[in-house]
Amino acid sequence: MASVLSMALLLPLAITPAAAQRGKLPLVRDAEAEALLRDYAKPIFKAAGIANSEPEIILVNDKSFNAFVPNSRRMFINIGVLMEADTPSEVIGVIAHETGHIAGRHLVRLRSAAANAQIMSVIGMIVGAGAAAAGAASGSGGVASGGGALIVGAGSVGQRSLLSYQRGEEAAADRAALRYLNATGQSARGMLKTFQRMSEQQMFKSQYADPYAQSHPMAQDRYNGLLRDAQKSKYFDQPEDYVLQYRHEQVRAKLFAYTSHPSATLRAYPRSDKSPAAQYARAIATMKSRGKGAVKEIDALIRSQPNNPYYYELKGQALLEGGDPKRAIAPFRKALSFKPNEPQFLVWLGYALVASNDNARLPEAERILKQAIQRDPNSGVAYSQLAIAHGRQGERAEADLATARGLMVTGDFQAAKRYAARAQKSLKRGSPAWLQADDIVAYNPPNLPNRR
Incomplete structure (x- = not known):
């Protein structure tokens, strides 16, 4: 799971x-x-x-x-x-x-x-x-x-x-x-x-x-x-506000690149287009196609805007996907230095720490992932990585509870109930963790109101 x-x-x-x-x-x-x-x-x-x-x-x-x-x-x-x-x-x-x-x-x-x-x-x-x-x-x-x-x-x-x-x-x-x-x-x-x-x-x-x-x-x-x-x-x-227009074009390019085939991205944002948005889209397309030059293209973006946290986020992701989670830790930390309260950056960092397969990093990963969840309780991935961190530290009940909470976020309520029930068996009755598990076991999705 x-x-x-x-x-x-x-x-x-x-x-x-x-x-x-x-x-x-x-x-x-x-x-x-x-x-x-x-x-x-x-x-x-x-x-x-x-x-x-x-x-x-x-x-x-x-x-x-x-x-x-x-x-x-x-x-x-x-x-x-x-x-x-467009605007x-x-x-x-x-x-x-x-x-x-x-x-x-x-x-x-x-x-x-x-x-x-x-x-x-x-x-x-x-x-x-x-x-x-x-x-x-x-x-x-x-x-x-x-x-x-x-x-x-x-x-x-x-x-x-x-x-x-x-x-x-x-x-x-x-x-x-x-x-x-x-x-x-x-x-x-x-x-x-x-x-x-x-x-x-x-x-x-x-x-x-x-x-x-x-x-x-x-x-x-x-x-x-x-x-x-x-x-x-x-x-x-x-x-139009020119700063918002710039940010809008960046996000449009990013969404297009992530939701389209790399070849479609290169057609929409050809090499002849030197705009920041086009360079952003092409770097994502290269990463998606497993191109070896992805990190190089992202480094070029970083040189053009060394204070852009989302470029460091992208570099960390490229390193993760390239099978180098230890090197991904540094760019995620850099992204957090610009936006220390961004929960998704915290999730990324926690993910990289867990993926590094260094048990010495697990306590930090656990702390960071809990911090991310506190700021954004809707991150199913944060819960799944927290479950891994707990499991590797021998904390089976806590791992089951984290898995249950993540499944609640993704909408798999029946599976969440099963994991929560299993966690309850090993948790102290009446403890905060036991009560969280009990809430999941008792949860029933609301019915759709009658329409007229």
């Missing part, structure tokens, strides 16, 4: 494997992309009055342009939003709209069930609702057949199950988004571009219109309704 889970960290874009195997939406973990989204969202959350309880932004491994909110605590954004958007303002417009739903308390129907659920339970609820809508629309009782059917359904889940509000609520979220953008001195052109994109897609799909999605105003109507007010803003012609 530990070896299977550890495979998820072969990319900084750690896709939870158990979730993918069961057809649920897999998640993507990447420190750079998540930091960018937080910086996009922070002023919006402040303008909306929810800065003291900021929703967690979670990336979903789906290339469709979509986002959704199941409750006031979480906002799911497909990687397709970052990959398709930061397009992504910020999406975040502003979803924030409008949160601030407007449009989430009553799912809030009670999803409030305290594991993230993978929430995703299961979302997929279940999307499948139910698809089944009802087709006259069948299940999910459409075909290998790609579930992926397609998942891409429209945001519209079908969570954002299928009344037209008034959808319009209210649009208006709220405009207010947030104006209050933060940002242009609404990006949000308008999103509606243009949606309108073009709907033109081709109108003959197959889904009746369950018609509670949304049509994209062209939404565009027309917002255009005049957006143009009244003194910030409408505000240019």
